[in-house]
Amino acid sequence: MQQCQVIQDLEQGMLKLDIPEFRVGDTLSVHTRIVEGDKERVQIFTGTVIARRGAGLSETVAIYRVSYNTGMERIFMLHSPRIAKIERTRLGKVRRGKLYYLRGTSGKASKVKEQIKGAAAPRVLSRPVAEEISVEPAT
Numbered sequence: 703m704q705q706c707q708v709i710q711d712l713e714q715g716m717l718k719l720d721i722p723e724f725r726v727g728d729t730l731s732v733h734t735r736i737v738e739g740d741k742e743r744v745q746i747f748t749g750t751v752i753a754r755r756g757a758g759l760s761e762t763v764a765i766y767r768v769s770y771n772t773g774m775e776r777i778f779m780l781h782s783p784r785i786a787k788i789e790r791t792r793l794g795k796v797r798r799g800k801l802y803y804l805r806g807t808s809g810k811a812s813k814v815k816e817q818i819k820g821a822a823a824p825r826v827l828s829r830p831v832a833e834e835i836s837v838e839p840a841t
Contacts, residue, residue, distance in 0.1 A: 717781055752804055
């Protein structure tokens, strides 16, 4: 067995299976375990996904949010044991792979449109079918 295969097998056992499916532009809530002294608490960081990179155990996601007129960006390792839970709260509608342009914006310019699930289905237009009218010949 090669060394690469051994490493891949070890990493496969450490991967988390409860990570939801999300893309760049979505809004995530990341629940992080924080240890202060001998106590442990969970802190939630909610923001827009501006970048996703890596694969496997080293996959990371960059989340950006503006609070109190200050932009904050955090990079999370998705499969870290410090991550308690990840929730997708909104679906974003974007046309870019990375949203680094959000870093310098504020107010309405820093918003990402929400993608509405049911509205994207194509509409099928059909003509109303004329009812068949039986005409009897006049006698």
